[in-house]
Amino acid sequence: MANRDYYEVLGVSRTATQDEIKKSFRAKAAALHPDNKETGNEGEFKELVNAYEVLSDEQKRTMYDRYGAEGVKGTGSRFEGFDAGGFGDLSDIFEYFFGGGTTRGRRRGGPERGADLKFDLELDFLEAVFGVEKKITIKHLEDCLECTGSGAAPGSSPVQCKTCGGMGQVRQTSATLFGHFTQVLPCPACDGEGTKIDRPCEECKGKGQLRKPKSLELKIPAGVDNGSRLRVGGAGDNGKKGAPAGDLYVVIHVRNHAVFQREGHTIHVRQPISYSMAALGGEILIDTVGGKKVLKVPAGTQSGTTLVMKEQGVPHLSSPQRRGDQQVHLVVDTPTRLSDEEKSLLKRLAELRGESLSVPAVAREEGQGKEGQQSLFDVIAGVFKPKNSADES
Numbered sequence: 001m002a003n004r005d006y007y008e009v010l011g012v013s014r015t016a017t018q019d020e021i022k023k024s025f026r027a028k029a030a031a032l033h034p035d036n037k038e039t040g041n042e043g044e045f046k047e048l049v050n051a052y053e054v055l056s057d058e059q060k061r062t063m064y065d066r067y068g069a070e071g072v073k074g075t076g077s078r079f080e081g082f083d084a085g086g087f088g089d090l091s092d093i094f095e096y097f098f099g100g101g102t103t104r105g106r107r108r109g110g111p112e113r114g115a116d117l118k119f120d121l122e123l124d125f126l127e128a129v130f131g132v133e134k135k136i137t138i139k140h141l142e143d144c145l146e147c148t149g150s151g152a153a154p155g156s157s158p159v160q161c162k163t164c165g166g167m168g169q170v171r172q173t174s175a176t177l178f179g180h181f182t183q184v185l186p187c188p189a190c191d192g193e194g195t196k197i198d199r200p201c202e203e204c205k206g207k208g209q210l211r212k213p214k215s216l217e218l219k220i221p222a223g224v225d226n227g228s229r230l231r232v233g234g235a236g237d238n239g240k241k242g243a244p245a246g247d248l249y250v251v252i253h254v255r256n257h258a259v260f261q262r263e264g265h266t267i268h269v270r271q272p273i274s275y276s277m278a279a280l281g282g283e284i285l286i287d288t289v290g291g292k293k294v295l296k297v298p299a300g301t302q303s304g305t306t307l308v309m310k311e312q313g314v315p316h317l318s319s320p321q322r323r324g325d326q327q328v329h330l331v332v333d334t335p336t337r338l339s340d341e342e343k344s345l346l347k348r349l350a351e352l353r354g355e356s357l358s359v360p361a362v363a364r365e366e367g368q369g370k371e372g373q374q375s376l377f378d379v380i381a382g383v384f385k386p387k388n389s390a391d392e393s
């Protein structure tokens, strides 16, 4: 399939500004995201994200303008590694492209930024559906109070590294067949710090930081699911020497429920109903995530019928006022232990409906006869024929 023109996909002119491209992407992404029941389209959404990735990057855009899709082939997609299990919520994708830009910038800026941390959080089924407040305790790196983060024992201070003269870098010249090469490397004596600690702080062993427990109050939004990731900005390891802290990523794990099964925003429930209820119709009380609700069963319901309870499912993470549905899968329960009175009533019912509970003798003989003829015919003809071929001829 030929690629559509990226400008066409985004619905912008070839001279569009970055603002216009961004604006158009936002609007189209909201419409095409697979979560959107009316206009969602996974294929077109992927195409849109792909086009945006190229046109939002001036370098890639120039390559595309000059050489077309071939020019940006194999430049790699930042988006591909983003969520291996399909697409995240739309808000995740927006955050990915637009949000968190400052943290990403810092990360590129210097190695001093604190590390990101991951915390696995287990939730009950209903907590994930409706959201919950949770207090968690993480262990992250904080400045050592004893040495106020310097790593040097109280009363002393770090001294300039003699090897690099405080530069943190050394030049290394090596001879090769092609001549001398000079490389600039981090100083091996001070690990590129430029300073050395003569008397390390005992509390932190000269590291300047200690891993300490820290309590956090988390507001888990309604609609999170297995694998959802929540970012708590700045809750990761503290940076060294006043550099920014890393982020904390809380990964959600949802426990199974005895009654409900979840599929995205849809809740599935299996509900046995009696034989009489299936035939006559009526009302039953059904468990929903919001408590028991009355469900009308229409007369003449077949086993395997699915009834939909609108908006009794899981709220959408990005817009909690929108909710999925609950699907009730009805199974007719055939009675097994019958009293004599029940047996006679059912037999009477069968009579009234003209239903026969056994095969009459005449029909039985006829059936056997036909089968006998057919197999005999097969032997004579010497060919295999399906059993019902005799009925057709």
Ligand SMILES: [Zn+2]
Pocket (backbone or CB within 6 Å): 144, 145, 146, 147, 148, 149, 150, 151, 152, 201, 202, 203, 204, 205, 206, 207, 208, 209
């Ligand atoms: Zn210390």
Ligand SMILES: [Zn+2]
Pocket (backbone or CB within 6 Å): 161, 162, 163, 164, 165, 166, 167, 168, 169, 187, 188, 189, 190, 191, 192, 193, 194, 195
């Ligand atoms: Zn050094």
